[in-house]
Amino acid sequence: MTKTLLSIGHGFSARALAARLLPQGWRVIGTTRSAEKAAQISATGVDPVIWPGTDLAPLLGEIDALLISAGPGPDGDPTLNALQTEISAAAPRLPWVGYLSTTGVYGDHQGGWVDETSPLTPSTKRGQARVAAESQWQSIAGLNLHIFRLAGIYGPGRGPFAKVRNGTARRIIKKGQVFSRIHVEDIAQVLEASLAQPNPGAIYNLCDDDPAPPQDVIAHAAELLGLPVPPEVDFETAEMTPMARSFYAESKKVRNDRIKEELGVKLLYPDYRTGLKAML
Template sequence: MTKTLLSLGHGFSAQALADRLVPQGWRVVGTTRKPDKFAQLQAQGVSPMLWPCDLSEILKDTTHILTSAGPDAEGDPILRTALGEVTKAASGLEWVGYLSTTGVYGDHDGGWVDETAETDPATQRGQRRVLAEQEWLAIPNLPVHVFRLAGIYGPGRGPFAKLRRGVAQRVIKKNQIFSRIHVDDIAQVLEASIHAPNPGRVYNVCDDDPQPPEVVIEYAAKLLGMPPPPEVPFEEADMSPMARSFYSDSKRVRNDRIKTELGIRLKYPDFKSALHAMLEQERNL
C-alpha cells in the first residue's frame, strides 16, 4: 500500500522531509495559500492543494499528516478550518507530526532545558504555540507527535545571504544563547519518528552546540573571506519585531531524546559543520 503524507502548510522543513520520502515511493500532498507555488511543488514531487480546502476526500487516502502552519490570534488555522475532518479521520492515521518551537520554554537565562521543562513562553507567538500543541494533542485517537524546533537554517536560509546583501548584524546582548538545527536534520528526525511512532511524545529538535548569534555571523563572514559586520548593541539594532522577539529568551536546548529514542545521529551537530556544508553546496550548484 502506498503511504500518503498530507503536508499542511507545506514549507521549508516539510519539503526536506518530502525529499526523503518521495524517492521511497511515498505520495506527498502539500497545501499552500499561493497558487504560484504549484509548479515549484510539482517539480519537487509534491501534489499541491490550495488552502483553504475541503480535506475530507484526501484524508480517506492519507496515512500520515505533517502540520507546519503557525497559529495566529484566532488559534491554529488548520484546526479552525478542518477540526471535524481531522477528528473523523484520526483512527485511520498512522502518524501525525506537529511542528512547534523551542520558544515555548521561554527564558532560562542561558540555562539548559529538555522536554520535561515547563512551558513558559516569553512571547505572544510562543503562547500561541503552547495552545496549538495542546489543541492537537487533545484530539481523540489522533497519533500526534510534537517537534519543538530550534532556529532553522539550511540551503538558501542562513547567514551567508545576509552577509552578501550587507544587512547582517552582530547583535550583542549579554548572555544571549540560541540553539539551532539544520533542515536536513529536521527531516531525518521526522522520518525516524514515522518509523517508530510514539503518540503523545514531544521531541526537541536542535543540534549539540548552542551559541551566541554573533559567533555564528562572525564565523560565516570568515568563511566568505569578509570582515565581520560591526557589533551593534541589542537596544540599538535595526530589527523587525519578529527578529527582536527571538532575543526575548535565552536558553540551551537538550536533544538527548531524539538520540536515545529515535536513534538520531545528527548530520550537522554544530553550526560550523553546517555552514561549511552549505557553502560547499552553493559552490557545486
C-alpha cells in the same frame, strides 16, 4: 502499497522531508495558498493542493500520515479551525500525525538548559499561541500525535551568507544571549525516523548539539566567505524590527537527547560550523 503523507502548510522543513520520502515510493500531497507556490511544489514531485479553497476531508480518509507545519495565527490554529471535526473522525485510521512546533514554548531560561519535560513559560505572544495550539492538538481523542519543537531553522537558501555578502549583517551583542538551531536536513531525518517508529504522545526537541551566541554564527559565516567580520552592535541601541527584537527576549540552551536515544538519530550537522561549511 504506496503510502501517502498529507503535508499542511508545505514549507521549508516539509519539502526536506518530502525529498527523503519520494524516492522511497511515498506519495506526498502538500497544501499551499497560491497557484504560484503550487507550481513550485509540483516541480519537486509533490502533489500540490491549494488550501484554503479545496476540501481536504476526503483526503483525510486516504492518507497514512499527516504533517502540520502551518503555525497559529491571531485566530488560533488554522488547521484545527477548519478541520478539527474531520481530523477527529479520521484519528483512529491515522498511524502518525506530526505537529511542527517551536522551542519558543519554553520561554526565557536566562541561558539555562531545557528539555522536553521543562515547564512551558513563553513570554512572547507567538510562544503563547504555540502552547495553546499544542494543547488543542493534544486534546483530540485517539490522535496518534507527535510534537516536534524546532529550534532556529537554517539550511540552503536560509542562513547568514546573503546578509554577510551584501553587507547588511550585524553582530547584535546581548550579554549571555544564546540560541539553539537546527539544519533543515536534520529536521527531515528526525521526522523520517519518527514515521518509521511511531510513538504517539511523544514530544521531541529538534536542535543541534551546540547552542551559541548569534554573533558567533555571523562571525564564522564571514570567516568562511573570507570577508570582514561585521561590526558589533549593542542590543539596547540596535535598530531592529519588533519581531527581530522579540527573539532576543528569550535565552536558553535546548537538549536533544531524546531524538538520539529514542529515534536513533545521528545528526548530520551537530553544530553551526559543520552546517555552514556544508551550505557553502
